[in-house]
Amino acid sequence: MKFLHISDLHLGVQVYGYSMLEEQENTLKQVLAYAAEQKADAIVLAGDLYDRSLPGADAVDLLDRFLTQAPCPVLAISGNHDSAERVGYGSGIFAKAGIHMQGKLQKPLYAWDFTDAWGTVRFYFLPFVRPETARQLGCEARTTQDAVDWMLQEAREEAAACKAVDPAFRAVLIAHQYLVADKTADAAADDIVVGGTDLVRVSTMDGFDYCALGHIHGRGPVKDGSWYSGSILPYSFKNAGPHGGLLVEIAAAGTVTVEPVDFTPLHAWRTLKGPIAELTAPENVADGDPEDYIYAVLTDDNVTDAHERLATVFPNLMGIDFDNARTRAAGVFADGERPAELPEMESLDRLFADFYEKQNGSALSDDQFETIRKILHDAKEAER
Numbered sequence: 001m002k003f004l005h006i007s008d009l010h011l012g013v014q015v016y017g018y019s020m021l022e023e024q025e026n027t028l029k030q031v032l033a034y035a036a037e038q039k040a041d042a043i044v045l046a047g048d049l050y051d052r053s054l055p056g057a058d059a060v061d062l063l064d065r066f067l068t069q070a071p072c073p074v075l076a077i078s079g080n081h082d083s084a085e086r087v088g089y090g091s092g093i094f095a096k097a098g099i100h101m102q103g104k105l106q107k108p109l110y111a112w113d114f115t116d117a118w119g120t121v122r123f124y125f126l127p128f129v130r131p132e133t134a135r136q137l138g139c140e141a142r143t144t145q146d147a148v149d150w151m152l153q154e155a156r157e158e159a160a161a162c163k164a165v166d167p168a169f170r171a172v173l174i175a176h177q178y179l180v181a182d183k184t185a186d187a188a189a190d191d192i193v194v195g196g197t198d199l200v201r202v203s204t205m206d207g208f209d210y211c212a213l214g215h216i217h218g219r220g221p222v223k224d225g226s227w228y229s230g231s232i233l234p235y236s237f238k239n240a241g242p243h244g245g246l247l248v249e250i251a252a253a254g255t256v257t258v259e260p261v262d263f264t265p266l267h268a269w270r271t272l273k274g275p276i277a278e279l280t281a282p283e284n285v286a287d288g289d290p291e292d293y294i295y296a297v298l299t300d301d302n303v304t305d306a307h308e309r310l311a312t313v314f315p316n317l318m319g320i321d322f323d324n325a326r327t328r329a330a331g332v333f334a335d336g337e338r339p340a341e342l343p344e345m346e347s348l349d350r351l352f353a354d355f356y357e358k359q360n361g362s363a364l365s366d367d368q369f370e371t372i373r374k375i376l377h378d379a380k381e382a383e384r
């Protein structure tokens with residue numbers, strides 16, 4: 001069988017204040033056309049369908065049209081950006097039409113079987129796991145690692161038992177977690193005194209023929225047969241390379257081929273660096289498509305009306321930064337490096353701790369840090 005693996009659609013996201021809806025619609029059309037052309041047996045959406053737990057009506061409408069037009073079954077899980085309950089709405093009814101939307105965690109995992117020339121391929125659905133949501137199901141684990149292990153227990157046992165009886169049985173896991181090399185995860189777990197880490201050991205995925213992963217926006221394998229498909233569009237200048245998905249073909253047991261598939265955005269993402277006079281010189285502007293999404297890093301020491309001058313030639317100017325004597329002295333830029341992306345909620349506690357220390361010259365006490373974590377956690381829960 002073969003299926004198209006995509007993830008991190010983030011429908012409805014605004015990037016630097018720009019709506020990505022038109023880009024998303026354009027990409028999803030390509031996904032549908034490609035799945036039809038390839039006669040894919042399924043489309044896998046590995047989480048973060050929406051950008052927010054309360055998506056806008058236009059984002060919901062876009063996903064609705066995508067699901068309605070899908071030429072094959074769709075297998076979807078919720079990611080950390082999604083509301084599990086909202087993604088799971090109507091799932092029992094949709095499943096009858098081949099649309100499998102697994103929003104909330106359930107144990108044992110929801111599964112879907114496909115039969116090909118060799119036998120059964122079973123897809124296990126693991127929506128984004130937080131220790132606190134697993135605890136609501138009776139899990140006693142405190143860490144994400146232990147919660148994921150606990151969630152996967154029956155699926156692992158079942159897959160092993162089925163393979164023992166029928167060597168043609170193949171198991172696929174759909175998950176949305178932060179997987180890293182075992183030793184990296186272990187080192188992080190040792191480092192963190194208060195709270196936990198969201199890193200999950202890559203060996204957690206052993207026992208599955210393929211893991212369709214979401215969460216990391218860059219495409220690539222974490223090990224043989226465990227791939228992040230990356231986000232469907234760049235969404236940042238750090239990740240500006242080709243984006244799309246993966247065409248996964250599972251033949252006889254142990255035979256998995258993975259082929260990256262690029263989709264073409266309406267506008268490319270480019271970072272330009274130099275003095276403003278150079279960047280806005282007509283011959284340089286004409287060098288690329290001026291309607292690309294532009295992030296300009298200006299090296300001028302003194303410049304006036306930078307935004308207006310750049311926006312006049314680059315209508316999709318997303319951001320401006322300076323890499324000049326002043327910002328270098330202030331340490332804003334380390335050698336022209338781009339600024340860090342906005343952190344996810346999970347790391348806001350550490351960001352706050354840094355901020356506090358800079359403001360006050362002393363670190364937060366453990367109690368204070370725990371209080372901040374609780375406030376951020378409650379705010380996140382209230383948002384969901």
Ligand SMILES: [Mn+2]
Binds near residue numbers: 048079080176214
């Ligand atoms: Mn995510």
